[in-house]
Amino acid sequence: MSAPLASAGQPVLELRHLCVDYGRGDQAVHAVIDTDLTLRRGEVVGLAGESGSGKSTLAYGATRLLRQPAIITGGSVLFRPDAERPDFAIDILDASPEVLRSLRWRDVAIVFQSAMNSLNPVLTVQAQLTDTLAAHIPDTSKTERRERAAELLKLVGISADRLRSFPHELSGGMKQRVMIAMALALEPQVVIMDEPTTALDVVTQRQILEQVMELRNQLGFSVLFITHDLSLLLEMADTIAIMYAGRIVESAPAEQLFRAPRHPYSAALLNSFPSLHGERKLMIGIPGSPPDLRKLPEGCSFQPRCRYALPRCADQVPELTRPAIATDSHRLVACWLHQEHELPDELAAPEPDGLSQSRRLVGSAPLPAAPESSGGPR
Amino acid sequence: MTDTSTGMSALPASDQPRGAPVLEARGLTKNFRVRSQPARGRGRLRAVVHAVEDVDLTLRAGRVTAVVGESGSGKTTVARMLAQLIKPTRGTILLDGKPVSGRRLHQYRHQVQIVFQDPFASLNPIHSVRYHLSRPLRIHHRARGRPRVNAAIDALLARVKLDPPGQFADKLPHELSGGQRQRVAIARALAAGPTVLLADEPVSMLDVSIRLGVLNLLGELRDIEGLAILYVTHDIASARYFADTMTVMYAGRVVESGPSLEVTDNPKHPYTQLLLDAAPDPERPGPQAIQARGSAPSLITLPSGCRFHPRCPHAMPICSEQQPPDISVGEGHVAACWLRHADYNDATDNPSPAGNVPA
Numbered sequence: 001m002s003a004p005l006a007s008a009g010q011p012v013l014e015l016r017h018l019c020v021d022y023g024r025g026d027q028a029v030h031a032v033i034d035t036d037l038t039l040r041r042g043e044v045v046g047l048a049g050e051s052g053s054g055k056s057t058l059a060y061g062a063t064r065l066l067r068q069p070a071i072i073t074g075g076s077v078l079f080r081p082d083a084e085r086p087d088f089a090i091d092i093l094d095a096s097p098e099v100l101r102s103l104r105w106r107d108v109a110i111v112f113q114s115a116m117n118s119l120n121p122v123l124t125v126q127a128q129l130t131d132t133l134a135a136h137i138p139d140t141s142k143t144e145r146r147e148r149a150a151e152l153l154k155l156v157g158i159s160a161d162r163l164r165s166f167p168h169e170l171s172g173g174m175k176q177r178v179m180i181a182m183a184l185a186l187e188p189q190v191v192i193m194d195e196p197t198t199a200l201d202v203v204t205q206r207q208i209l210e211q212v213m214e215l216r217n218q219l220g221f222s223v224l225f226i227t228h229d230l231s232l233l234l235e236m237a238d239t240i241a242i243m244y245a246g247r248i249v250e251s252a253p254a255e256q257l258f259r260a261p262r263h264p265y266s267a268a269l270l271n272s273f274p275s276l277h278g279e280r281k282l283m284i285g286i287p288g289s290p291p292d293l294r295k296l297p298e299g300c301s302f303q304p305r306c307r308y309a310l311p312r313c314a315d316q317v318p319e320l321t322r323p324a325i326a327t328d329s330h331r332l333v334a335c336w337l338h339q340e341h342e343l344p345d346e347l348a349a350p351e352p353d354g355l356s357q358s359r360r361l362v363g364s365a366p367l368p369a370a371p372e373s374s375g376g377p378r
Numbered sequence: 379m380t381d382t383s384t385g386m387s388a389l390p391a392s393d394q395p396r397g398a399p400v401l402e403a404r405g406l407t408k409n410f411r412v413r414s415q416p417a418r419g420r421g422r423l424r425a426v427v428h429a430v431e432d433v434d435l436t437l438r439a440g441r442v443t444a445v446v447g448e449s450g451s452g453k454t455t456v457a458r459m460l461a462q463l464i465k466p467t468r469g470t471i472l473l474d475g476k477p478v479s480g481r482r483l484h485q486y487r488h489q490v491q492i493v494f495q496d497p498f499a500s501l502n503p504i505h506s507v508r509y510h511l512s513r514p515l516r517i518h519h520r521a522r523g524r525p526r527v528n529a530a531i532d533a534l535l536a537r538v539k540l541d542p543p544g545q546f547a548d549k550l551p552h553e554l555s556g557g558q559r560q561r562v563a564i565a566r567a568l569a570a571g572p573t574v575l576l577a578d579e580p581v582s583m584l585d586v587s588i589r590l591g592v593l594n595l596l597g598e599l600r601d602i603e604g605l606a607i608l609y610v611t612h613d614i615a616s617a618r619y620f621a622d623t624m625t626v627m628y629a630g631r632v633v634e635s636g637p638s639l640e641v642t643d644n645p646k647h648p649y650t651q652l653l654l655d656a657a658p659d660p661e662r663p664g665p666q667a668i669q670a671r672g673s674a675p676s677l678i679t680l681p682s683g684c685r686f687h688p689r690c691p692h693a694m695p696i697c698s699e700q701q702p703p704d705i706s707v708g709e710g711h712v713a714a715c716w717l718r719h720a721d722y723n724d725a726t727d728n729p730s731p732a733g734n735v736p737a
Contacts, residue, residue, distance in 0.1 A: 049583040171673055201448040201612065206656040206668055228586055234660035272586050274619030274643060276659050283619070285590030289555035347708050 010086050011078075011107070012222050013039040013062070013190050018075035020054070020061040028294045031057040031070070033246040036320065039190060041083060044216065044223040044361055046237030046254070048230045048269070050290045054246040055226045056113070059192050062099060063108055064092060078369050081107055081189070098300035106136055111193045118179060119167040125153070126163035131187050152160075152181040157211055173204035180212065184219070188297070192224045197232075209236055227231045234258045242266050244290050245301035248320060252331040260349035262323050262333040265302045300336070309346050311334055326351050381722060396428035398413040400606040401460065401476070402572045408455050412678075427677045429455045431630045432469075437574055437606040442597070444609040444621030444638060445448035446653070448691035450674050452630040453610045457578045460608065461492040468488050472595045473574075488518050495579040497559035507535075507562050508547045534565040539595060557588035561595065568599070576608045577597065581616070589592030591596040614653050616641040620636035623710070626650050629685040632704075645714035649686045684716065692717055 016286040020032040023056045032054045040043050049151060060066045078089040081103075090099065112118045120128055129149035133140060140148075150160035156177040167175055176196060183191055193212070197205040216223060225237060231356040233240050236255055241251035242265065248265035268286045268352040288305040291297060297304050313336050322331065323338040329351055336341055395681050430452040437443050447453040459466045462483060467622040478486055494500040501510060511531045514520045521530040528547075535543035538561040551559055559726040562578060567575055570615040577596060581589040597620060599605045611617050617624050619639060624638040626649065643653045648670060655668045667689040675681050681688050687697035696716050716722050 050587055075669060095650045173673060202650060203448065203656040203668070203674075204673060205671075207671060210668075229658060230586070231658040231660055233660070235658055269587060272590055273658075274590075276615050276618060276654060276657060278662055280619060280639065283590050284594065286587035287591070289557055289588060290585055362444070363608075 004110070008041075010041050010080070010083065011038050012041045012080055012083075013224070014078040014080075014089075015058070016059055016076045016078065016140060017061055018058065019073045020057050020066065021073050023069045024071065028071075030296070033060060034075070035243075035246075035248055037241055037248065037251075039222050039224055041189070041222055042220050043239060044213075044225060044237045046233030046240040047224060047226045048228065048233055048240060049243035050228055052245075052290055052293060053243040054141070054293075055243050056194050058243070059194055059224060059226055062092065063104065063110065063192065063225075064095075065110070074095075078095065079107065079190075081101065095106055102136075105183075105188065106186045107188055108190045108192065109186070109188040111179050111183045111191065111196045113194045114199065116275060119175055121167050124164050124166055125149075125170075128178075129153075129163075129182060129185060132182055136186055143273060148185070152185055153178070155184065155215065156181045156208075171204075172200055173208060176200060176204075176208055177211070177352050180208070180215075184215065184221075186197070188221055189223050190224065192226070194226045196225075198227070198229075198254070205232075230269055242269065245293065245296055247301065247334065248330070248332075249302065249335070249336075250333045252326075252329070255328075256329060256331060259352040260326075262326065262331065262338065262347050263335050264306045264308050264337070264344075264347065268305075299317065300334075303340055308337055308347075310336055386607055394727070396442040399436045399591060399603070400439050400473070401437040401608075402475075402660065403433060403435040403456070403474040404459060404470050404472065405433070406456065406459055406471070408452070408459060408464065408469045409467045423495065425678045428630050428680055429677060430459070430466075432625070433632055435460075435608075435625060435632075439606050439609055440600055440604040441574065442600055442607040444611060444617035444624045445627060446614050446617050448653075448674060450629070450677065453627050453629040454578055455574050456627075457492065457608060457610045460574075461576050462486055462491060463492070486580075487710050488570050489572050490576065491570050491572040492559070492576040492578065493563050493567050493580050496583050497556055497563050498551075498583070498701035501559055503551050506548050506550055506556075507531075507721065509565050511535075511547075511569050512560060513559055514566055518570045520569060520571055523542040524599050530569070530734045534569055537599075538562070538565045539591075540565070555586045555588075555676070557592060559684060560582050560584060560592055566669075572605070574606045576610075578610045579612070580609070582612070589616070596620070614657055615659075619645065629680065630677060631685060633686065633691055634711075634713045634715075636671065636708065640708060640711050644711075646707040646711065646718055647686075647691055648690050648717070650713075651687075654737040684714075692723060696722065704722075 004369040015037040018032055018035045021028040021121055021346060035058060047058065049169060057070065061072055077092040079092055080089045081088055082088055090103065095103065096315065112122045126149050129152060130145040133145045133148055150163060153160055158174055158177055162170070170178065197208055198374060225264070226231065227233060237254045239251060240257045241248045242255050242263065244265050250257065250261070250266045257266060258260065258270065261270055271283055272285045274283060288304055291301055299315045300318055301312045303309045306313065318334045318336045320332045324332045325338065325343065325348065334344060337347060408649055410427040410429055412425050412427055412579050425673045428443060433456055435443065435456065445456060446454045458464045460471065464636045473486065474488060508531055511534055512527050515530050521527045531545040531547055535546055540546040540558060540561055554562065581592050593616065594609055600607050609617065609621050623636065624641045624650070625635040626633050626647065627642065628649045634641060634645065634650045641650060642654060645654060649723060652670045672689045675685060677687065682699050683698045684702050687693040690697065694716060702714045702716045702719070704712045704714050707713050
């Protein structure tokens, strides 16, 4: 997996018209509604949204990890396992249990939200890492598996002498690194990360994200990164999709989204993060509250909080389409304003030139081998 | 979305005369006794967690003071000591210039109120908003008789922008969103008629889009009603936005304090620099590798000298030997770092805040 970029840019995971409900019949809550998302080889796609926007449901829906009362009511999830044969695709939603079992972890791995609680407290790190290897690659010897486990820990910047540690002997950041090592154990093509650093301090968060980006460059996997922190995504994602009330309302290359947001919600969300530079300006956030998915407003879900709402917004749902203002970019927006003659200034910034300058997280300095152990005597 | 027409009331008004000190902490220290590793056999091993050491803090009328730090820095312990929820091991708290004692707690609570982090846990799920607000009104004798209490409740809800009040008063917590709950928690604190509001991470549990609304509300309470506000947070960007002065804590000690723009735009302590470098910042000009790595020390066995020295990229021999003194590095701007000391600051190149180019 050392030269992955030859096939970069081809889709590896495609969500088409995915719909997920919680519950049935009249009381069903539509958590993900008719959502399209494409993850390309080697790409980091950021999925941003507030709580209840459906971003985690989307990720678990795509890997069929949802439990009752969640029901996938429509759509398809195409996984293209072979870079040489881009036309060959497996629909994860139709896959048999055997196919699904071989595909999960080996091809598509997940780093869960609460890594702290995802490790088994009564097993050592080594046992948990070698279990995975034993289950998915049964024809390896014990020694091989142990060596591989040590290698994996080293990969995420933990020294091998931690193999014998139990989860409670590790710091939060180290547990998260172990989770990432486990996800990478079988060299997956796609890694889904669901708020992997939300519970961590900013310094630890940054160290881990730098490491993830470096591993991505080294191993060439694609990342679907789910978070509520848009400012974080702007620094690490290639493409950002913004979800609101179960729908993607805008998707664009990170730099373009940051410089020229086209959806009122994206613009308002960008304005909800105070800057570390310049004059202090009054920022107003977004009035109102995120909608209750049980009683979504008619038409565009954001319309009750939108300062530019038009009459048609209240009864027609806008499609996710390429806006007239940005015909030659990979940008999609679901907003009626772009069908109007005049856009509000805030949404009409010129498209920034050139490609995304993202991946800025990857610093030039190499990571030391055991960063967490330098924190003074324990 | 800079809307100047709606008034800049939520912004610190820097031309105002400095507010008078209302609540002061002098040399505040808290040690928690814990049982460390279970000893084999009978005896227990006792250990001391040095959660907070020697913290000075002044809250002024009409000013927001932010305490910024990571988990384990002692910031919440400071807030809890100021609220007299826990007793300091050493140090004094002065309210209006007079030392407070544990005996006149009722009077103290009347003046100093706290808003907790988690509005999903700090409101009782079986009681209505009206009940939550009526309790402090009655306990602190702010209103008597049902009509007056109800009128006071309506006024409180209007003050925290839960309009119309009639629609919110009889709701139960589960019928409210996170932002609305936190507003109720703020209203409950205001019901006692305090002069000091201690806000412990008041927005960290809320959705991104509604955080600023709650911060701006606290800003209005500061500007219009002249409340002294303590804003405890891990988010240095929000402290820069909202606070007048900022105190940065690391492993139980204050490492830097000063006017908040001064601290973030011109940091003088390597730890403040690290926090700023690590914070997500889309405006950052280029690849920025953070210089200091590792994690905070154990609060039981602290490093000698400066607590940051094992992680500090600029550490000198003196740093592991002696706790640095507070050194003035600007007007009202203090850093506890040997690099700023006259005897040492020639030794280094005066590390400049490289990652912090003003936009």
